[in-house]
Each structure stands twice: as C-alpha cells, then as structure tokens.
Amino acid sequence: WSRAVAKGVLLKINGREIRRSYSFSSSPGVDHYPIITVKRKPNGTASSFLVEGVRSGEVLTALPPAGQFVLPAFRQRPHYLFMMAGGSGITPVFSIIKYALACTPNFQVILLYANRDEQGLIFRKDLDKWLQLYPERFKAVLLLSSPKGQLSEIAETSHAEVLPMRLGNALLEELIQKNIPKDDSTVDFFLCGPPGLLLKSEMAIRFLGYPDEQIHKEVFTITPPIRPPAEQFPDGTVALARNGDEAAFPLKAGQTILEAAEQAGIELPYSCRSGICTSCMARCQKGEVIMYLPEGPLSSKATDGVVQTCVGYPLTKRVTINFK
Structure with missing residues (x-):
C-alpha cells in the first residue's frame, strides 16, 4: 500500500x-x-x-488500495513539498508528510492548512509534535477564517504560524515565493480539499509558472459525476480481458462501462463512482473511451489507454478493456 x-x-x-x-x-x-x-x-x-x-x-x-496522490521518487538532493489542505482533506496529506519526515531526510515540507476555526484542525497534536521534532524541515501555516480563541495562544500551542484569513491567490503566491527557492524543479505541490480550494490553489501555482507534472491534487468532496447526452455515443460491445479470461457484454448508448458490466451481471472493481478514487482503473487496448472526470472530459488517447470505467463512455462501437 x-x-x-x-x-x-x-x-x-x-x-x-x-x-x-x-x-x-x-x-x-x-x-x-x-x-x-x-x-x-x-x-x-x-x-x-x-x-x-x-x-x-x-x-x-x-477493497484493493488505489490512488495516485503519492510522493515523487526519492530525491538525492533537497526537495520541497508544498502541501495544501482544507478541512478533512488533511488526511492523505498527513500520511505523505509523516513518511517524508520520518523516512526521507532530503524532503523539506511546508504545510498550508485551511479551516474555519482551531476546533476543526485534524491531527493537531501530531502536527505539533512534528513541528518540534523537525524544526529545520517542517513548517506549518494555519489559515483560520473564524478563529474562536486568541491567535497568539493558538500559535503557541500549535507551534505553527496562524493567520486569521481565508486562502487567497495573493497570499498563496506570497507564501510560495517566501518558502520555495527559485529553482522550479525542486518542488512538488500537493493539493487536497474542497473543489474551490483546489481550483484557486492550482490557478495561483500555474500563474507562478510551475508545470503540470509538479502539481498533484486529490478532490476530497465526491460530487455526482457529469452525465453527458446519450445521443452522442453509439450502442456497442465491450470486450473484457481479466486474469487471462475474456468476456464480452453489450453497452447501450449513454452507459458507462461499469454500468453496462453491472447490467450484464459482471463484477468490476469500483468505489466512488465519480472518477476520483481510481479503484476502477483499467486500460483500453482497442477503440476509444472518453472519461467525464471532475476536471473535465479526457480521452483514452491522451492517457495511453488508461481509463476509469465508472465515468468512461466508449466513443467507438467496440472497445477492449483490460484489467490487470
């Protein structure tokens, strides 16, 4: 895992x-x-x-572990992790920070954690402990839009910088420029939280010139998937290859691959049904599939065939899907 x-x-x-x-x-x-x-x-x-x-x-x-929100490969030289979390979106960020600090000495970690107030801070004691254990490698900035206590007391007990404000583009740009060296290749950004926080954060990071491959994001609020008009898709057949076995089942226009498989009585892996968790990931070996992901439509031709079947709609009358 x-x-x-x-x-x-x-x-x-x-x-x-x-x-x-x-x-x-x-x-x-x-x-x-x-x-x-x-x-x-x-x-x-x-x-x-x-x-x-x-x-x-x-x-x-x-169910089997899934997801791509993970640390980059081991770095031989100092490398920065700029972590941004909102509310309970701290959970996967917390896991990455823990590993980076305890097991990889070359990572420097900056955490920007947004909440309504200090009572909503998850893992507060652990973060406090790490700030004391790794003062040269870990820094935390807490953004509290409606703090209940005195900021000085919150800062003293948490050993973090506390700012009584919401996340804004100007603030984010300032914090990045303040904490990250000018060499763009030495940082990876990890964003996890509500869609609004992700959109705002990603826009600010892109404005500063950082490339897509250094921005990693995890949507922490599952929303109903986009349902495109059925008439833009054909009726067809899905050929399924899995564990050396092959099967085929019909698919009606407007059905996802997962929905068609369920209707045919075939069990496929899934969890969120929204194109977020990647539990349903497979590879399209023949034909073309378009995925309606939270961030927009994406063709299997742009992903080297990798598809998420819960939001994947075949564009060709026959597709071959392989589950490893």
Missing part, C-alpha cells in the same frame, strides 16, 4: 452494499498497520455507521 492513497471499504448497512473510499492516515515504514481516518458527516450513511456503529474487534471488508 506504499504507492496508494486510499483504501476502499465494503459495508453492509440495512441489507444494502455500500462502498466508500477513505484516505490512509498511516504511512509505510512508520505504522505497522494501514489506518483510515473517517470524519462523520451529517446524514452520512457510511461515515455514521463507521463512527457510531462499528466496535473494536469487528472485521470490515477492504
């Missing part, structure tokens, strides 16, 4: 099968077991069940 960001969980709640993806808050080389962190959402079926209904010792069904 060292190369994955999320663990899918299969739950049985009131006779219904529910799948959810939760980010790892543990790190390889630091924690003995994988750990997920769950924040209860109002009226959230899965989060309420896990927080209130599950007891110590119970066994949960886990």
Whole structure:
C-alpha cells in the first residue's frame, strides 16, 4: 500500500452494499498497520455507521488500495513539498508528510492548512509534535477564517504560524515565493480539499509558472459525476480481458462501462463512482473511451489507454478493456 492513497471499504448497512473510499492516515515504514481516518458527516450513511456503529474487534471488508496522490521518487538532493489542505482533506496529506519526515531526510515540507476555526484542525497534536521534532524541515501555516480563541495562544500551542484569513491567490503566491527557492524543479505541490480550494490553489501555482507534472491534487468532496447526452455515443460491445479470461457484454448508448458490466451481471472493481478514487482503473487496448472526470472530459488517447470505467463512455462501437 506504499504507492496508494486510499483504501476502499465494503459495508453492509440495512441489507444494502455500500462502498466508500477513505484516505490512509498511516504511512509505510512508520505504522505497522494501514489506518483510515473517517470524519462523520451529517446524514452520512457510511461515515455514521463507521463512527457510531462499528466496535473494536469487528472485521470490515477492504477493497484493493488505489490512488495516485503519492510522493515523487526519492530525491538525492533537497526537495520541497508544498502541501495544501482544507478541512478533512488533511488526511492523505498527513500520511505523505509523516513518511517524508520520518523516512526521507532530503524532503523539506511546508504545510498550508485551511479551516474555519482551531476546533476543526485534524491531527493537531501530531502536527505539533512534528513541528518540534523537525524544526529545520517542517513548517506549518494555519489559515483560520473564524478563529474562536486568541491567535497568539493558538500559535503557541500549535507551534505553527496562524493567520486569521481565508486562502487567497495573493497570499498563496506570497507564501510560495517566501518558502520555495527559485529553482522550479525542486518542488512538488500537493493539493487536497474542497473543489474551490483546489481550483484557486492550482490557478495561483500555474500563474507562478510551475508545470503540470509538479502539481498533484486529490478532490476530497465526491460530487455526482457529469452525465453527458446519450445521443452522442453509439450502442456497442465491450470486450473484457481479466486474469487471462475474456468476456464480452453489450453497452447501450449513454452507459458507462461499469454500468453496462453491472447490467450484464459482471463484477468490476469500483468505489466512488465519480472518477476520483481510481479503484476502477483499467486500460483500453482497442477503440476509444472518453472519461467525464471532475476536471473535465479526457480521452483514452491522451492517457495511453488508461481509463476509469465508472465515468468512461466508449466513443467507438467496440472497445477492449483490460484489467490487470
């Protein structure tokens, strides 16, 4: 699980099968077991069940790890990680920071963590501990839009810089220029949080001239996927190759590959159904598939054939999909 960001969980709640993806808050080389962190959402079926209904010792069904929100390859020279998180989006960022500080001495880490107030700060004690253990390699800036306590007290107890404001482009540009050297190749940006925070942050980073390959993002709010008009797609057939076996099933215009497989009684891996978690990732070997991802449409021709079947619509009458 060292190369994955999320663990899918299969739950049985009131006779219904529910799948959810939760980010790892543990790190390889630091924690003995994988750990997920769950924040209860109002009226959230899965989060309420896990927080209130599950007891110590119970066994949960886990799905294979997934995700690409991971550290870059080991660096021989000092390398900067500029981490930006909003609310519970701190979870995968927390895991990466933990590993970077404990296991990779060449990483310098700057965390920008936005919240409404200090009570919403997740992992506050751990972040405080790391700031004291690694004062030369770890810096944290807490953005609190509506702090409840005195800023000086919050800063003293958290050992972090505290700013009573929302994230803005000017502030972000200032913090990047203040903490990152001018050599653009020595930094990777990791963004995780609500879509608005990601959009604002990515725009500011691009404005400063950083290339796409140095910007890594994870949407932490699952929204209903875009449903394109069915008439722009053909009826067709999906040929499925998996574990040495082959099968074929029909697909109606406007169906995703996952939906067509389910209708045919074929089980494929999935979790979020929104093109976020990558649990359903496969490769299109023949034909063309267009994915309607949160950030916009993307053709399999632009991804070397890599597709997410939960948001993947065949553009050709026949496609061949391979699951490793």
